[in-house]
Amino acid sequence: MAEAVLSISHLTKRFDDQTILEDLSLEVREGEVVVIVGSSGCGKSTLLRCINALEDIQGGEIRLRGDLISHNRKNLPELRQKIGMVFQNYELFPHLTVLENILLAPVKTQKRSRQNVREEALALLERVGLKEKADSWPRQLSGGQKQRVAIVRALIMHPEILLFDEVTAALDPEMVREVLDVIVNLADQGKTMIIVTHEMSFARAVADRIILLEDRRILEESDPETFFTAPKTEQAKKFLRTFEFNRKNKAEA
C-alpha cells in the first residue's frame, strides 16, 4: 500500500458552540482520488478548509507527510504550498492577467526563476486549452476558462495533494464538462486529490474511494461501485435517491 500523503486523525471542528465535524479520521494515500459527497451544509467545505488551515481546529490533528498542519506554526505557508486548493468561485486575482495569476506564487514563494516558471505555465495552459489566453484578464474569461486557470495556478506549485471544492457548482452546464475533463486527466496522471462534488457520474468515474459525510462524521466509505450499487447505510441510500429523483425529473422534461 502506498504511503499516506495526508492523515487526519480525530479531527473536531466547531464554530462557536456548533460542532461541524467530530472525531473524524481520514487517510489519503499517494495517487489516490478521494471523493467526498454529502448534503449541503454537512461540512464538506469546512473539512477542506481545515486541511490547509484556513480554519482552526478544536481537536485532533492533520498531517501532510508527517508534518503537522497548524495555525500557529511558522512553516504554515511552506506547507500550504504543497496543498493545492481550487475554490467554487475560482478566486482568480482580478488585478493580474492569467499568466501573472499563475506566476505570482511560484515566483514569490518558491524563488523559481520567472523564465522557467513561465515556460511551465504556458505548457500547462496549453494542456487545458488556454494558451492563447495567457495575457487575458480574468474578467475576459468564461467561468469554465477561469476555473481551468485556477487549476493551473494550483498545479504550478507542484502540490502533494489537490483539494477541489465543488469546482463546477458555479458553472453553466455546458462548461462543467471542460473542467471535469481536466480533473479526470489529472487523476489519470496519478495526482493525489480530494474532490468535493455533486456530479455523481463524475464522482463514480474519477474516485478510488467515495466518502459520505453526514452528521459530523464519515458515515460511509467505499469504492465507487459499492457506493453506487450497494450502499450500506440508510442515509447513503437516501442521499443517492435525491439524485434519482432529479434524474427522473430530467427524463420527463
Add this chain to the structure above:
Amino acid sequence: MDWAYIESVLPLYGKAAWLTLRTGTAGILLAALTGLLCAAAIHWRIPVLRKITAAYVELSRNTPLLVQLFFIYYGLPKIGIKTDPEACGIIGLAFLGGGYMTEAFRSGVEAVDRIQEESALSLGLTRFQTFLHVILPQAAAISAPAFMANVIFLMKETSVFSAVSLMDLMFTAKDQIGLYYRTTESLFLLVGAYLLILLPLSLLGTFWERRLRHAGFGT
C-alpha cells in the same frame, strides 16, 4: 495692482511655496505610510496594536491640526524633545493625515473579498505577501478617490504652519500685509501660489482615478 512690487517679492513667495510643497509632501508621504501600517494592523487584527490604532485614528481626526502643532511645538520641548519648526510641521501633518489615510486604506482593504485573501494564502503566500501583492493592489483602486481627497486636504492644511513660525506662503503673505499694507497683491499671490500647487494635484488625482477605474483589470 502694483506689478513692480509683485515682481520684487516673487522670489520670496517662491521660497515660501517651495517650503509649503516640501513640508506638505513629506508630511503626506509619512501620513500615507502611517495609514498603510495602521490599515494593516487593523486588517491583521494584531491584538494590542489594533486598539491603539483605533484610538489614534479618533484622536488625530478629532483634534485640529493647529492644536496638534502647538502640542508638538511647545509641548515636546517641555519633556526634553527639541523640534525645529519644519520637523514640527511635517510631524503634525503626518499625525493628522495618518488618521485620514488609515480610514481611506481601511475601507479599500475591507472591500476586498475575504476569500481572495484565503485564495492567496492557500497558494502558500505569507500574510505579508498576500497583503502586498493581492489585497493592496485591489484596495488601491477602491481607496484612490479618498486618498487623493486626503492629499489635497492635507496640502491645504499646511496653511496653519505659520502658527509655529514656519515661513510658508501664509506666513509670507501675512508678513507682507503687516509690514507694507500690500493686501491686494499679497492675497493675489497667496491664491495664485496655492492654485499652482493644488490644481496639478487635483488633475493628477482625476487622471489616476480614471486609469484605475477604467484601464485596470481588463475592461
